[in-house]
Amino acid sequence: MATATDFIGRINQIEGVAGCLLINSDGAVLGQAVDDPEVYAALMKISSDLSRDIMTNIGFSYCRHLSFHRRNMENFYVFPIDKYLLGIVQQADCSVKFMLERVDQLLSKVSTGGSGKGS
């Protein structure tokens, strides 16, 4: 659990991230830096399942992330990482491209680290 907390801490330090949380495949929250994590966790679990169904239907191979775009610009992102899901709340006034690049960089390090992928 300490690793999950560290991971969340690292993600939360990225410029443009307003908050984040990590859940497992059952929807249980493993680490969080956001208010109302249970609400986000339910959304992440359901939306991840639906995006996988769409992927299977259309024949795509891998979902990098999905995004909920909001009028207030505090968009919400869901990143599948093996058996886990990372949720990120975006700051309203930030460079989205920069933020997503930094998140991708960090996730690629986690994924190629071979020691647990965010667990």
Add this chain to the structure above:
Amino acid sequence: MIHLIDELKIIPGVIGASIVSSQDGLKVTNLPTIFKPERLTTIGKHLFKLSSVGRMSFDDLTDISLHYDESVMLARELEKGMLLFVICDPTFNHNLLSMSFNLLQEEFNLGNYSTPGEEDSPIEGDVTSSQTQPDMQVDDALQELFDELKSSLGIILGPMASFVFDEVVEDWTSQGSVDPSRLGELLGQLDQEISDQDKIDKYRQLISPALETFLKG
């Protein structure tokens, strides 16, 4: 409705778009035929669910995007039970597409669309029709020509074409009688809006068959 999504397809990186109804399934699509209608309907249903679950958490939800390795899907519920989605290359310009979604949404809200099979007839509620018909008395042939001119302008100017064309026609009608002899003035005004000689030339090429047909009567 096909006009609306055809304008989206002009945007670089956009492979095609579909509109699905929660009741009737697929309404219209311009995606390549490799995307079977049944699959698009199923995908639409999943996107409806995604949109619903998203709105439960965010009451100001606008769009949903799904970023897959091969492509990106962007979806928006135009109204309750009617959803638009686009499939694009991963390199697509998100801001441009979002703006086009907003324009399309505006047109949709105005009822400025037709269902498949009605494309050749004047569109009920169409901005051009409603703005020009009462005092212009545009006959069927001229209306058909306007539709062609507007559609071709979409190829040149993209999603803004519809608005530009309607404005120009409104100006043109306010300046004199609706007479085929004044078509030159209308084309001149459209040229000014395009304001790029290469694009003007291309536009003239695109509309020339329709103009010839109209002038031959």
